[in-house]
Amino acid sequence: MTTAEAMMSNHNKFIVSHAPFWHDGSSITERSYHIMIAALPAVLFGIVQYGLPAIAVVAFSVSCAIFWELAMNFVTKRSLTIGDGNAALIGLLFAMLVPATLPWWAVLTGTFVAVIIGKQIFGGIGSNAFNPVVLAIAILMVSWKDLFDFDEALLNYDLEFTMLYPIAALKHFGPESIESFTAGDLLLGKQIGGIGATFGLGIILGGIYLIIRGFIRWEICLTFLLGVFAAAFIFNIYDGSRFAGPVFHILTGYTLIGAFFLATEDSSSPVNLIPMLVYGAGAGVLTVLIRNIGAHVDGVIYAILVMNLVNPLLDKIRPKAIGKVG
Amino acid sequence: MIKRSFFGLPKPRLEYKALPDKLPEPEEISCSGNVTLLLSTFPEQTDRTLSVKEGDKIKTGQKLFFTNDDAYIISSITGTVSSISSFTGDFGASYTAVSINISDYEEVDEQFELYTKTPSLDTARDFLACVPGNLPINLLINPEKPIKTIVISGCDNDLMVYTNQYIIKSDIDSIKSGIGILKNITGADDIIIVLPLGFKHEFGDIGARVSTVDTAYPAASPHLIMQNILGRIVPAEKSFEDLGVCFMTAEAAASVGRAFTSGKIPVKKTITVINKDETVKLAVAEIGTPVRDILSTLGITLNEKDRVILGGPMTGTAVYSDEHPIMPDTSAIMIQDSGNIPHVSDYPCINCGDCIRICPARIPISMLVRLLEAGQYEEAADQYDLYSCIECGLCSLVCVSKIPIFQYIKLAKYELGRMSIAEAPDDYSGGDDE
Ligand code: SF4
Numbered sequence: 170m171t172t173a174e175a176m177m178s179n180h181n182k183f184i185v186s187h188a189p190f191w192h193d194g195s196s197i198t199e200r201s202y203h204i205m206i207a208a209l210p211a212v213l214f215g216i217v218q219y220g221l222p223a224i225a226v227v228a229f230s231v232s233c234a235i236f237w238e239l240a241m242n243f244v245t246k247r248s249l250t251i252g253d254g255n256a257a258l259i260g261l262l263f264a265m266l267v268p269a270t271l272p273w274w275a276v277l278t279g280t281f282v283a284v285i286i287g288k289q290i291f292g293g294i295g296s297n298a299f300n301p302v303v304l305a306i307a308i309l310m311v312s313w314k315d316l317f318d319f320d321e322a323l324l325n326y327d328l329e330f331t332m333l334y335p336i337a338a339l340k341h342f343g344p345e346s347i348e349s350f351t352a353g354d355l356l357l358g359k360q361i362g363g364i365g366a367t368f369g370l371g372i373i374l375g376g377i378y379l380i381i382r383g384f385i386r387w388e389i390c391l392t393f394l395l396g397v398f399a400a401a402f403i404f405n406i407y408d409g410s411r412f413a414g415p416v417f418h419i420l421t422g423y424t425l426i427g428a429f430f431l432a433t434e435d436s437s438s439p440v441n442l443i444p445m446l447v448y449g450a451g452a453g454v455l456t457v458l459i460r461n462i463g464a465h466v467d468g469v470i471y472a473i474l475v476m477n478l479v480n481p482l483l484d485k486i487r488p489k490a491i492g493k494v495g
Numbered sequence: 496m497i498k499r500s501f502f503g504l505p506k507p508r509l510e511y512k513a514l515p516d517k518l519p520e521p522e523e524i525s526c527s528g529n530v531t532l533l534l535s536t537f538p539e540q541t542d543r544t545l546s547v548k549e550g551d552k553i554k555t556g557q558k559l560f561f562t563n564d565d566a567y568i569i570s571s572i573t574g575t576v577s578s579i580s581s582f583t584g585d586f587g588a589s590y591t592a593v594s595i596n597i598s599d600y601e602e603v604d605e606q607f608e609l610y611t612k613t614p615s616l617d618t619a620r621d622f623l624a625c626v627p628g629n630l631p632i633n634l635l636i637n638p639e640k641p642i643k644t645i646v647i648s649g650c651d652n653d654l655m656v657y658t659n660q661y662i663i664k665s666d667i668d669s670i671k672s673g674i675g676i677l678k679n680i681t682g683a684d685d686i687i688i689v690l691p692l693g694f695k696h697e698f699g700d701i702g703a704r705v706s707t708v709d710t711a712y713p714a715a716s717p718h719l720i721m722q723n724i725l726g727r728i729v730p731a732e733k734s735f736e737d738l739g740v741c742f743m744t745a746e747a748a749a750s751v752g753r754a755f756t757s758g759k760i761p762v763k764k765t766i767t768v769i770n771k772d773e774t775v776k777l778a779v780a781e782i783g784t785p786v787r788d789i790l791s792t793l794g795i796t797l798n799e800k801d802r803v804i805l806g807g808p809m810t811g812t813a814v815y816s817d818e819h820p821i822m823p824d825t826s827a828i829m830i831q832d833s834g835n836i837p838h839v840s841d842y843p844c845i846n847c848g849d850c851i852r853i854c855p856a857r858i859p860i861s862m863l864v865r866l867l868e869a870g871q872y873e874e875a876a877d878q879y880d881l882y883s884c885i886e887c888g889l890c891s892l893v894c895v896s897k898i899p900i901f902q903y904i905k906l907a908k909y910e911l912g913r914m915s916i917a918e919a920p921d922d923y924s925g926g927d928d929e
């Protein structure tokens with residue numbers, strides 16, 4: 170064997186691959202699980218509040234999402250992807266948005282829409298144009314509107330606060346009807362709503378954790394909230410007797426969970442600075458527009474979908490690469 | 496290995512480290528049996544004969560070359576040619592490998608010494624093209640692109656590599672005379688030495704401006720030096736020499752100085768050796784010494800499935816065998832334990848944006864990588880700034896999906912380069928500038 174042959178032969182079986190030879194150890198699994206951990210305070214709060222039915226919905230939703238993902242892995246004969254935690258995360262977020270009494274078939278259908286239609290049909294993780302969970306909720310809302318009538322759904326509960334879905338009350342009866350809700354109460358979850366969507370403080374803490382750890386893009390959360398605040402503020406100034414104030418809008422409905430957990434979904438949101446700001450602010454403003462002058466009770470879901478839709482266009486606004494002229 | 500820090504919000508910062516004030520003494524490597532010299536060749540050319548054949552005696556400093564080509568290599572030892580074969584390296588680069596058995600006595604080829612009285616560019620071209628540190632002689636002699644500024648880099652581009660820092664600390668005199676000679680023979684009037692921030696020195700006047708780069712990787716990369724120190728941006732389609740700038744390592748400048756002051760062509764290469772536990776040593780070995788000899792002298796053992804890398808952790812090249820020789824541009828050898836080798840995955844990009852936040856060239860990597868995975872290289876270059884990449888490897892380092900992005904980028908550039916050569920066959924004359 171000549172030296173050159175020895176140099177090319179693999180007789181020592183060294184590993185040959187390409188630079189860089191380091192990796193920082195980050196992974197999709199880590200990301201998914203940390204987002205789930207961050208969601209935990211809000212989810213646990215919901216479980217304490219709504220008891221067994223909430224546990225049932227959360228557990229069933231997570232299991233269904235994993236099941237759909239697994240089924241799709243088998244159908245498409247791809248390697249198993251449930252280990253990355255993304256399906257479980259989808260299931261968890263879905264459960265957080267729905268009432269504790271959601272019937273089992275709606276959970277099954279919703280997670281099917283999220284995992285199969287929202288994610289897999291688009292080509293799997295990273296290729297989804299819309300946030301799968303948001304898409305699923307939107308489709309359920311359109312198909313079975315009553316499922317999301319929280320007042321109706323949670324009729325049998327009697328907790329120690331006003332048993333009204335705040336933004337529904339606002340929509341139907343105007344700002345006077347919501348005077349009993351103080352910001353502190355809302356923040357501490359003294360309102361009805363989705364299993365994991367009412368405990369404002371918990372969601373904010375989870376969100377801050379994710380921002381600090383770098384698992385979500387703070388630019389999106391912040392501009393989303395600013396968008397809601399600014400739009401609501403302007404409406405409120407314009408006619409305080411018809412439109413609620415900005416704090417109310419931020420602490421009710423899906424605003425907080427939308428800002429920290431939904432709008433920030435990786436694949437369907439932009440990554441460049443200016444697009445992130447426009448995307449976040451756009452979703453925030455749209456949310457309030459839909460709530461205040463649109464037909465729907467809450468605007469977060471549709472606002473995010475619309476911004477998902479324009480995201481590819483937005484993300485074309487990007488800084489010039491080094492050395493690029495003109 | 497650098498791990499993602501708990502706080503993911505601020506951009507990760509990879510730091511270049513300075514050498515300790517008390518210099519480590521480099522280990523002198525004694526070559527055990529033979530050295531292998533790699534002469535870059537074009538496999539398509541067949542009508543060529545090498546200036547030596549198996550069994551020939553070779554002197555230290557002797558030129559080995561193909562009869563119809565300007566390219567050559569310089570023998571780093573005295574001995575007998577034991578084998579001549581062809582060798583294919585990374586990205587299909589092809590070489591002729593000449594192995595030489597070392598003899599007990601050393602005899603120095605005296606041709607070069609005859610020319611050392613009055614240093615000239617021609618002499619440098621004819622003898623110093625493969626000195627330690629890899630003098631970019633082809634850039635210096637190109638009459639169409641005159642070089643006005645020479646940047647001598649005293650900081651190694653890659654992390655954990657200290658070769659050039661060591662040369663500056665230990666042999667500033669050779670660099671100083673190298674600078675004088677380079678100025679003289681090239682006519683470049685602006686010479687800049689670039690040092691890592693915080694590097695203490697008392698050079699006095701060495702005929703060059705001294706500048707420092709930040710300690711955050713990849714500040715020592717030529718593109719960023721160009722941008723931050725020279726205040727100029729290289730358009731993506733252009734090269735440094737188009738702008739009249741030539742980069743060289745401190746080691747190359749020192750080699751020029753040593754060559755003309757001693758009358759001998761330098762053949763000993765300084766190398767940073769990064770061990771499995773990421774401790775670092777310095778070694779000095781003749782060009783052509785097999786990696787194996789260096790590792791055994793330093794007491795580093797290799798196991799199956801370990802990784803042998805020429806260069807540093809961010810930009811090096813893994814090699815198949817510890818027979819691989821040290822080359823004029825080998826700044827470091829890195830050994831990675833099989834247990835520490837990160838995996839790549841077959842996951843697609845999830846659009847997390849981490850690569851974009853860290854890319855010093857502001858490339859839309861999450862879009863680029865989709866096209867590269869699909870093999871759409873031309874679109875990648877047109878729409879997503881492929882050619883702006885300064886090849887730092889940070890994107891792959893942080894990729895959540897563990898996509899070998901950097902490898903895709905290099906492959907794409909390589910393939911596009913091949914395509915453009917295929918389109919213009921006339922330019923394909925054999926590598927060296929006429
Ligand atoms: S290697 Fe990656 S991070 Fe570095 S410049 Fe190129 S694209 Fe950007």
Ligand code: SF4
Pocket residue numbers: 843844845846847848849850851860861864890893894895896897898900
């Ligand atoms: S780091 Fe990897 S997964 Fe994240 S955007 Fe970049 S290429 Fe995609």
